Amino acid sequence: MQIEIRGLRKVYPGGVTALDGIDLTIPPGVFGLLGPNGSGKTTLMRILATLLEPSAGEAYVDGHDVRHDKAAIRRMLGYMPQEFGFYPSLTVYETLDYFGLLCRINDPSERRSRVEQSLGRANLDEVAGRRVSTLSGGMKQRLGIAQALLNDPSVLIVDEPTAGLDPEERMRLRNLLVELAAGRIVILSTHIVSDISVTAERLAILDRGRVLFAGPVAELLAPLEGRTWIIDIGEEELGQIREQYFVTGVFRSATGMQVRVIADEMADSRGYSAAPTLDDAYVTTMKQEARLDDVA
Amino acid sequence: MTWPELRASAAMIRREHQLACRSAAFWAMVALGSLLVLWRATVPGTSAALAAYQTRQTIVLGVGVVAIFLGGAAARDRRYAVSELVLAKPWGSSPALVVTRFLGVCFSLLGATAIMLLVSGVGQAVLGGTPWRPGPYVVALLVSAIPIGLATALGFSLATLFTTPLASGIAALYWVVIPLTRAHLPMAFDVTLWQDWPKSLLLGAALVSLTAALYARSARREGGSGRRAGWTAALLFAAALAAVLVVTARGDDGLLEPDPVLSAMASQVAVEDRGAPGFWLTDSEGRLVGLSDFRGGPVVLAFWGPGAPHSARALTLLDEVAGEFQQQGLACIAVLLDRDAAAMRLFGGEGEDGVLLLWDRGRHFGDGMEWSDSPLAVSYGVTAVPTAFLIDQKGTLVAGLHGESNLHRLRPAILRLLGER
Numbered sequence: 001m002q003i004e005i006r007g008l009r010k011v012y013p014g015g016v017t018a019l020d021g022i023d024l025t026i027p028p029g030v031f032g033l034l035g036p037n038g039s040g041k042t043t044l045m046r047i048l049a050t051l052l053e054p055s056a057g058e059a060y061v062d063g064h065d066v067r068h069d070k071a072a073i074r075r076m077l078g079y080m081p082q083e084f085g086f087y088p089s090l091t092v093y094e095t096l097d098y099f100g101l102l103c104r105i106n107d108p109s110e111r112r113s114r115v116e117q118s119l120g121r122a123n124l125d126e127v128a129g130r131r132v133s134t135l136s137g138g139m140k141q142r143l144g145i146a147q148a149l150l151n152d153p154s155v156l157i158v159d160e161p162t163a164g165l166d167p168e169e170r171m172r173l174r175n176l177l178v179e180l181a182a183g184r185i186v187i188l189s190t191h192i193v194s195d196i197s198v199t200a201e202r203l204a205i206l207d208r209g210r211v212l213f214a215g216p217v218a219e220l221l222a223p224l225e226g227r228t229w230i231i232d233i234g235e236e237e238l239g240q241i242r243e244q245y246f247v248t249g250v251f252r253s254a255t256g257m258q259v260r261v262i263a264d265e266m267a268d269s270r271g272y273s274a275a276p277t278l279d280d281a282y283v284t285t286m287k288q289e290a291r292l293d294d295v296a
Numbered sequence: 297m298t299w300p301e302l303r304a305s306a307a308m309i310r311r312e313h314q315l316a317c318r319s320a321a322f323w324a325m326v327a328l329g330s331l332l333v334l335w336r337a338t339v340p341g342t343s344a345a346l347a348a349y350q351t352r353q354t355i356v357l358g359v360g361v362v363a364i365f366l367g368g369a370a371a372r373d374r375r376y377a378v379s380e381l382v383l384a385k386p387w388g389s390s391p392a393l394v395v396t397r398f399l400g401v402c403f404s405l406l407g408a409t410a411i412m413l414l415v416s417g418v419g420q421a422v423l424g425g426t427p428w429r430p431g432p433y434v435v436a437l438l439v440s441a442i443p444i445g446l447a448t449a450l451g452f453s454l455a456t457l458f459t460t461p462l463a464s465g466i467a468a469l470y471w472v473v474i475p476l477t478r479a480h481l482p483m484a485f486d487v488t489l490w491q492d493w494p495k496s497l498l499l500g501a502a503l504v505s506l507t508a509a510l511y512a513r514s515a516r517r518e519g520g521s522g523r524r525a526g527w528t529a530a531l532l533f534a535a536a537l538a539a540v541l542v543v544t545a546r547g548d549d550g551l552l553e554p555d556p557v558l559s560a561m562a563s564q565v566a567v568e569d570r571g572a573p574g575f576w577l578t579d580s581e582g583r584l585v586g587l588s589d590f591r592g593g594p595v596v597l598a599f600w601g602p603g604a605p606h607s608a609r610a611l612t613l614l615d616e617v618a619g620e621f622q623q624q625g626l627a628c629i630a631v632l633l634d635r636d637a638a639a640m641r642l643f644g645g646e647g648e649d650g651v652l653l654l655w656d657r658g659r660h661f662g663d664g665m666e667w668s669d670s671p672l673a674v675s676y677g678v679t680a681v682p683t684a685f686l687i688d689q690k691g692t693l694v695a696g697l698h699g700e701s702n703l704h705r706l707r708p709a710i711l712r713l714l715g716e717r
Contacts, residue, residue: 049384071386079384085377089318090311098311102385102393106300108307147381 001062001154002027003048003185008057010043010209018043020209021057030181032196032203032217033189034282039206041189042082045159048187049079061155073155075104078148082159082189086143088133092124095132096146103151114150122146122176138169145176156186162195174199197278205285212285217278224276224284229261231271248283305396312400316366317407325362326408329354333416338423342605345643347420348413348432349602352638355409355436356443356488357472363405363444364451364468369397370511371455371464389512391505394456398504402448409440432642439638442496443488447471449500453507458529466533473537490638562671572597572685572693573675577631577654580644585654591691593625594713596706598684599656599673601633602643606700610682611651613703617710618650624714631656633670633681688713 003026010019019040033041046052047059050070059066061073086095096115105111119125122142127135135143141161148156158177162170177186178199188199196203197217204214213220228248233241234256241247245261252258260274262284297305316322333354337347373379382388413433421428450471454463487496557576564573572595574587587595598614600607611630618628628651632639640655656670676685679698686695686709695709 046380049380051380051383074384074386074388077384079380081380081384083377084381086381087315087372087376087378089315094311094314097307099381099385101304101308101311102382102387104304104386106298106304108303144381151386 001185003062003155003187004058004060005044006058008044008047008059009055010040010047010052011055017209019047019054019057022206022209022211024204024211024214026185026187027202028181028183028185029202030177030186030188030200032200033187033206034191034193034196034203035206036191036286038208039191040209041191041206042159043209044206045079045157045187045189046081048155049077049081049157050074051079075151076154078151078153078156080144080148080156080158080161082163084144086132086140089131091129091131092119092135092143093128095143096150099147100150105150114152118146118149121149121180123172138165138172141165141169141173142176145173149180154184156180156184157189158186159189160191161188162190162192170195193279193282205282207286207289212289220281220285221276221278224262224280226273227262227264228274228276228280229263229266229271230274231259231261231266231268233257233259233270246284246287248280305392308393308396309400309403312369312397313404313407315372316401316404319366321362322366322404322408325358326411329358329408329412330415332358333412334419337416337419339605340425341609342420342424343426343608344417344420344429345432346602346605346608347416347424348436349639349642350605351413351416351433352436352440352642355412355440356447359405359409359412359440359444360447360471360488361468362408363401363448364455364464364471366401366405366448366451369394369401369452369456371458383512391508391511394508394511395504398448398452398507401452402445405444405448406437406441409444410437413437435641436638439490439641442490442493442500446487446496446500449503453503454529456507457510462527463529466530469537470533489636490641491636558671562674564675566676566685566693566696568693568696570693571691572687573672575672577656577672578640579652579654580640585652587687587691590627590629590687592689593627594621594689594710595627595629595687596684596710597629597631597676597687598682599631599633599676599678600682602639603634604681607681609700610684610703613706614651617706620707621710621714622650626710626714628652629654631670631672633673633678635670686710686713 003024005022005024005026008019008022009017011017022040022044033044035041043052047054047066048061050066050073053067062076064072066073087098090098093115096118097111100111100115105114119128122145124139124142124146127139132140132143145158145161148158161173161177165173174195177188180186181199188195190196200217202214202216203220205212205220231241232253232255238250238257238259241259241261245259245263247259247261249260250257251260260280261271262280266273333347333351336342336350336354342350370379373382387393413436417428417430417433420426447467450467451464454467457463487499561573561575566573572587576584576586579585596614596617598610600610602608614628614630618626630651630653632643632653632655634640634655637655640653643653656672676683676696682700682703684697684703684706685693686706688694694713695705697703697705697709
């Protein structure tokens, strides 16, 4: 099972091009979609979730065309959009039961068992009887995941699931996504790099509707192996370092500041080699793209 | 549809019902409506039928407006940002879902109607001091179902298609303005009348079907265009309503569907000592009854209307008169003046065996009439209710007693007429 996307374009009525010829192959496992706000991630997800018609190109979910086989795709799909809510007057259990009906789980006992299963997976058993209006933001996000799991989907699409969550809730949600990835495709869209670095095996970086990179995380990191450095500097040196090197991150340390830089060779004696991170790779990719644009 | 699918649809209706009746607005509406109907039902002497009639009038207007605001499932989904979750589900854009949601809201509003009728019944029996009978309340619930369903269909369709509560507001304005307007042209658009139930049922079914067909497309529409569509609809509606009201104000709005029988009935003139204007009116079973059916015996023809509750007392007087002069062959006819046939359904079982209840079936008729738009009332020159006429064995109009204060003269007039014979 996989998702095939070929030459996908989406131009909104106002003339804004959200996707500009996307080609992607998404196999089972957690697949990260990384990109700044407005890069086209949500548009791509909404097309895959059959909520939006593409302007051109093709997309197939397990062989089903997103244009013509909507019903088949929705049966195998769990979708959690970026912004969503629930009916505040229903309880958590009733909400899931309602969405279970929308999933066409017609048999009451099967629906009950699916609802209980989803509650358990999202760790919401204890609040099953509570009205949705009384839930915290993190619980609502988990309820969003729970409703997406009701039909035991083989494709799970989650758009910015960790936005607005506290660190503990964020970690819990990431762990849940990793657990869910066994045997299914989980597409995780985010602009938070750490969400992907701890969950995804493969990723795509999107910018202004185009794919800048698509492949295994290791492949993205490979060009930076041996070229990533950390330098301990004084605060007053930051400007000079920025002129000298391509800086991917600045951190405060016990003795002053630490900067992460990408360079083929390290001339500064204080610099030492470090393992590249996804942050380094993402910043480098985005910077290269900006430079190419400048040249163009 | 298979049995599990039917059960799932019933479960969905239950959930929709929960969604509607867990809102504060819903219970505020029930509380306010209950107070209103209680206030009217506890007036001493109010019969079960009158209480049920008044409750029905209140409910159709009040619940109709609330139905319109509760109606739009898509507008509600947008308000709570649930649209995308719903649409991504296998059943999320199904026409069957739209129908199920519509039925769920209807079910809630009929529940509210039942509560208000119960409150009215208890008030009437305990504080009104008249015998409680379940019949009129059950009938009131039944004859309210279609107008309420249609109100819900109106609001549901507009709000679902335009995905904005503004559209519901438009429907609510229609619901309030049209039934309250007594002129001919707007009344032709009154969809609350019981006799028009086939038209209302068709209109409601057509609206819901259209909504079901267009739902998925409209629900996906971006908020901006939804709002634009809502505003466009609002402006078009306001323009149409203004045009109707301007025509009405000029006084040149004619009958949309002139009825030669009604026109002929209304063209007669009642003059004492001349032949009484004839009629063909329907009884509570829908059968046509004419004055000629009573040739050979004296007839009391009384006009009354539940819109003027005190006039219902004429029924009590007629009951007494009918019992008293039954042996002498006196026929007592109570003509109910109301443009809504629902009144006949409610009061049909009210009279005793001796009084025949007929409905002056004219509508869109009799400009300036206070109580009804009824051709027979026009021909008899009825300007106030209750009014009674005495017709002799030959069909001659013997006496006309206009207004409640003159009704005490009815018995002496009958005695005089019978004495002459």
